[in-house]
Amino acid sequence: MKRPLILVTNDDGITAPGIRKLINIVNEIGDVIVVAPNSPQSGKGHAITINSTLSFEELNLDGPQKDFSCSGTPVDCVKMALDKILPRKPDLVVSGINHGANSSINVIYSGTMSAAVEAGVEGLQAIGFSLSDLKWEADFDQAEDFIRDIILKTLENPMPKGVVLNVNIPKLNKSDIKGIKVCKQANAKWEESFDERTNPHGRKYYWLTGYFNNMDESEDADETALTNGFISIVPVKFDMTAYEYMNELNSIYK
Amino acid sequence: MKRPLILVTNDDGITAPGIRKLINIVNEIGDVIVVAPNSPQSGKGHAITINSTLSFEELNLDGPQKDFSCSGTPVDCVKMALDKILPRKPDLVVSGINHGANSSINVIYSGTMSAAVEAGVEGLQAIGFSLSDLKWEADFDQAEDFIRDIILKTLENPMPKGVVLNVNIPKLNKSDIKGIKVCKQANAKWEESFDERTNPHGRKYYWLTGYFNNMDESEDADETALTNGFISIVPVKFDMTAYEYMNELNSIYK
Structure with a gap:
């Protein structure tokens, strides 16, 4: 396989330690272009910028990768990268490493995962990585070998179109x-x-606060795996149709 | 059945003609509380406000409903309504009527639909309504009887938890x-x-622009129904797991 082109993004911003670690990992694997937000974009979900303008600029940071800082949301970053920055479609899009978990329902609020999902909408291979530690100085080194393994396995075993990974x-x-x-x-x-x-x-x-309520004790739920000390991988799709309810709905509207 | 409590929200803002029409319709059906953004929030997807504060104020608008204008995203509106404004859990949450379609992949970018999905996360009955007309002065009267019919049918036939409707x-x-x-x-x-x-x-x-590419000619796709002159109803869920790919993924990570 020729050296893959890898796009890196996140939602914590281009200077966050988590994305810098992810860049270090993929620099060994392929040619890397980073297009990430110029400011924290946590909780931005799948937001896109319609009613205002966007801009980006190239930064000069250490390492063989190219770094572009973008004014938009994580999903904006993916869209801009594909249309304006990358020389061709990337072989892989990786997002993160997020400072904080994006397991269970958090996939829907997470800018990190929304960037990966947007790459999936574009028909690309994509993975979002998150570490269950909100701290800026979280220890990303512990996960490095696992992340490299998952990236290599994904490049060797491409997923069907429309599926991305939430790690x-x-x-x-x-x-x-x-x-x-x-x-x-x-x-x-x-x-x-x-x-x-x-x-x-x-x-x-008001400040939004709250507590997390896990209602799912099942063995194969991502929260269970994390609690038991495993890295969880959930295959994620963007077809949100509740197919299992279509028959009943048809009987109501027949 | 006693008079239902209905929460109304949207993403075009509390003064948009689309939400005012939806309020008129549900005022005939139940007790109505409106908690909607104080400014346009199109394309905000499932964004929530974490890094800044939120506020709301009661407005004094015509009609029997109570109107609250909120500084956040559509999903923030649902969260604030449930925690701070409503006297009890609502029997139904309706979002819209959006100025512009939210069919197909637009469900993921849409603030209107994300508000409905958030209500689904809360275990509530919820419907998002959108009209395929972006104009502020779009003619919402034509759809009124259909919208009333769908709301009444939903109140009579509650959906399983975790399913909401994209109309x-x-x-x-x-x-x-x-x-x-x-x-x-x-x-x-x-x-x-x-x-x-x-x-x-x-x-x-840069301004985000683009064209819509429908790759799905199937008879039961929402785009097909709309093109053929039908109102489309898609049951939507927030469990984004790609169950159909779990076996193969298990074989890669065994």
């Missing part, structure tokens, strides 16, 4: 990680509890 | 609408083509 890594030392487990998206949700405050002018405002 | 209405006179068709999400995508411009200071900037 979540527990916050453990390398020697304590039990292995890699293929999983489904756990049934879980956030229980919101907005934190109400009053501004100096007497007006109320 | 798209063709831009036709009422008498030319052929009926309602249960569909799957069409396989389609946007072919991006950023419009490059130069600002007065010599720096390049």
